[in-house]
Amino acid sequence: MKKDWDQLTFPELYVAAIRLYDLGYRKEAVYWFYTAQYRGRQFGILLDQSKMGSIGSPGFELLQAQNAFFQLVGPYINGYAFGDTDGLVKVVERVQQESRKLRDLQSTYPNVTFRSKSEWESANTDLADGMGKLISTLKEKKDDIRRQRIQQGIEEKFSKLTNKELAGR
Numbered sequence: 001m002k003k004d005w006d007q008l009t010f011p012e013l014y015v016a017a018i019r020l021y022d023l024g025y026r027k028e029a030v031y032w033f034y035t036a037q038y039r040g041r042q043f044g045i046l047l048d049q050s051k052m053g054s055i056g057s058p059g060f061e062l063l064q065a066q067n068a069f070f071q072l073v074g075p076y077i078n079g080y081a082f083g084d085t086d087g088l089v090k091v092v093e094r095v096q097q098e099s100r101k102l103r104d105l106q107s108t109y110p111n112v113t114f115r116s117k118s119e120w121e122s123a124n125t126d127l128a129d130g131m132g133k134l135i136s137t138l139k140e141k142k143d144d145i146r147r148q149r150i151q152q153g154i155e156e157k158f159s160k161l162t163n164k165e166l167a168g169r
Helices: 010-022 026-046 058-081 085-099 117-140 142-151 154-159
Strands: none
Touching: 010 026, 010 058, 026 058, 026 085, 026 117, 058 085, 058 154, 085 117, 085 142, 117 142, 142 154
């Protein structure tokens, strides 16, 4: 999958993140998850929603998949990831940097109608720049995040999880 990284769809990245997480490669899963999340959001903002169709249409189904994956997987991977805010900052910064290079979404999602390519660059720049807000929050509210995690029992639930390093990384 790493060989075909630029062509991977966000659902493929989400599924890989889930699998990596389940196999104990949790830090790597966080990276795959945040990459999937970025690409899913990018898909959503560049999709021509007036031409996406409805149930059964690729554009509609993929947009729903983005929301479903985030809702279902997010609590687990974020539950783990937010236990190490410094590490999460590094992941988000990496995804932000890598995602500034725009990929050809039309070849990745051939049966979907996107907005005009002339809009892609600025929309993607806005999306990548928006990640700066998360990075700032993680840095500035680190102690508050930890305190809330402890109060809500999230820290206890996820702090015992181990991580295996992925070979070749």
